[in-house]
Amino acid sequence: xxxxxxxxxxxxxxxxxxxxxxxxxxVADQYLDNARGTRFDYMPQISKDAxxxxxxxxxxxxxxADVGPFSEDKLIFVLTGSxxxxxxxxxxxxxxxxxxxxxxxEIESE
Numbered sequence: 124x125x126x127x128x129x130x131x132x133x134x135x136x137x138x139x140x141x142x143x144x145x146x147x148x149x150v151a152d153q154y155l156d157n158a159r160g161t162r163f164d165y166m167p168q169i170s171k172d173a174x175x176x177x178x179x180x181x182x183x184x185x186x187x188a189d190v191g192p193f194s195e196d197k198l199i200f201v202l203t204g205s206x207x208x209x210x211x212x213x214x215x216x217x218x219x220x221x222x223x224x225x226x227x228x229e230i231e232s233e
Contacts, residue, residue, distance in 0.1 A: 146222035147171050150200055150215060153224050167204030169215065174199040182214060184230050190214050201230065209233050 151169050158167070176182055176197045182190040190199060198217040204210070211232035216225045 144171065146173070146198060146217055146219065147200070149222040150217055150224060154202065154215065161206065164205035164208060167202055170201040173217070175219070184214065184228070186231065188228070190216060190228050197225070202227075 147169065154167070154169065174182060176191055176193065176199060178195055179192045181192050182199045184190060191197070193216075196219055198219045200215040200217060202211075202213045202215055209232065212230040214228045214230055216227065217223065218225055
C-alpha cells in the first residue's frame with residue numbers, strides 16, 4: 124500500500140513537472156508578445172519551476188491577496204522584472220491543459 128501511494132505521488136509530480144516544463148516557453152512567448160513596447164530595465168524572467176495548484180488550492184502571497192482558489196487546476200509561474208528603475212514580481216496564472224495565460228496578479232513591487 125505504501126509503495127502504491129509513493130508511486131501515485133511520483134506519477135502526479137512528474138505529470139505536473141511535465142506540464143510546467145512544456146508550458147514554460149509558451150507562457151514566456153505569450154507574456155513577451157503582450158509586453159511588446161514596454162521599456163524594461165532588463166529582460167523579465169519567468170520561473171521555469173511552476174507551482175501546480177489543484178482545484179480549490181490557494182497560492183499564498185505575502186502582503187497581498189492570495190491567488191485562488193480556482194474551480195480547476197492551474198499552474199502558477201513567477202515573473203520578475205524591472206521597469207523605470209523599479210522592480211516587480213507577479214504570479215502568472217496558466218491553464219495547464221492549454222498553456223494559455225488566464226491572468227496575472229502582483230506579488231510585490233517597488
